[in-house]
Amino acid sequence: MPLLSVKDLRTWFHTRNGTYRAVDGVSFNLEAGETLGIVGESGSGKSVTCYSIMGLVPQPPGRIESGTAVFDGVDLLRCTPKEARQIRGKRIAMIFQDPMTSLNPYLRISDQLIEPLLIHNEISRKQALTRAMEMLDAVGINDASKRIHYFPHEFSGGMRQRVMIAMALITQPELLIADEPTTALDVTVQAQILELIKRLQKEFNMAVIFITHDLGVVSGLCDRVQVMYAGRIVETTDTRTLFHKPRHPYTRALQQSIPSLQPKGARLFTIPGMPPDLSKPISGCAFAPRCSFARPKCMERDPQLSECAVGHMQACIRVQDGEI
């Protein structure tokens, strides 16, 4: 049985300007200990998918229209708040993009670090502090017994992201959701944080969902990748296959537009146009207007994910028809 099983998730935002279908029919499974990368451009629904699982979608304007997200037998989208609290923050933890704004500037990090322990575990403050210091050690913050009493502003960006990771992992979750955790950091610091996540994942045997727009980050870290476009998954497979044999035209185009893969000075491949406006109904394939392989039938038939090789699903009807 998978650790997390999401089926037909639809999260829509009802605003004055119309209904934005941010996530429109997403299904995937995640096994224990697995690392799943979710890749897509801004607005593709990758963050909203995870926010829905974590119950972080502001409602209203957001509404989860349909779907289930079953974690260890409990449907996170339908269970009581009490049941949800037993799981979210304890067995599923999340870290965010911007470590500058996701820590409370008024509280010492000691207070912030032990908060999840005091809520979820029957533990004294003193024991919790000892545990917090061990966690700071584990994420590579030296001199933990002194620095635990610092305020967030006394740390650099990379250090704050380490504190965030320590806070997320202090309850030893089975699943960590990381929403672009290194986007705001410098490359050298990004390298440190990625190494850290990899090491801790092995140590704690966690599953990780890693949301990013950077295909490079995914290639070193993830077992499996799913590519999202306009609120849907367009391709999902193991990392090696995705990079060596991508099938969906969007994945191919995304790869071709990365500078490092191109010979120097060559004109970069570009995807014409822009992502679609999600408040308007989309007929057929959402990528068709920008796709160089599009045919009239792409605008008519609604593409569905189907298996094109073992463990490799993609949603282009021309690939499914064996034409490209």
Added chain:
Amino acid sequence: MADTILELNDVKTHFPIYKGFILRKKAGTVRAVDGVSLKIRKGEVVGLVGESGCGKSTLARTILQLVPTTAGAVILGGRNLSSLSARELAEARKGLQMVFQDPYASLNPRMTVFDTLAEPLRVHGVCPAAEAPGRVASLMEKVGLAPRFMQKYPHEFSGGQRQRIAIARALALSPAVIIADEPVSALDVSIQAQILNLLAELVREMGLTLVFIAHDLSVVKHISDRVAVMYLGKIVELGDASTVIERPQHPYTRALVSAIPTPNPDIERSRRRIVLPGDPPSPIHPPAGCTFHPRCPYVQERCKLAFPPLVHHDGREVACIRVGEI
């Protein structure tokens, strides 16, 4: 060099820090840019890379004289910008324009595209008011925007289109040099490629000189002829972009190159990554000697004595005394 268009001569930009309110005392200096020398030829694209806080943006602002130089000279087409009067400087800036990182913040939300693009023409009296619409239209075409959007406001455009408007604004006065400060960092990969292609095209067609600041080495390698790697206000490696990025010599450049995640799982999983310990030190109290020595894997006692000068080695210039041994 005869065709040098922009020359930086030991440029230093320091910011004083004050302490106290009534008894205000100078408590120290931030050495944001600390002795940068660089000659840029006409039509050349120079990439400037480094981590945040290394002084690359301050250097850009210093070139434009948006912050005053503490020492040294910025020479554009033979004129020392740091010694000009305000009026002369305004005139000289026609030849020097900037594109900023965030197209959501760098365009005035209350000005239409026409207002934004016509403003520099009006301020510098480039053309009579009647000709402005024609000029604006041709600018928009140059950057790939349809002139019929002239009366629209920035919020009606996507990020990539806004960056095109910002580029058109920089081109309005036909400058000799454009400084682009992280122009693609805020954009998605597919849009990033469009803007990079546009910049490369403009450089080729209009003979522009471009100073391209970025922290993404693969982007810099793609667009630049030469690249300068900065660390704590100083250039530590300078040379041909492919040479420096494919065969880096300075230990810092090596770490920087090795830190870029490559979109190839086979390479990514097999290679050994140099992970630098810690964060860049504070530019208020830079370490003695080579400023990189506290994080350097090859450090020796003699590295702590003096900052090494840039020396010629293997087709580029490197500021490391152990170059050749490591």
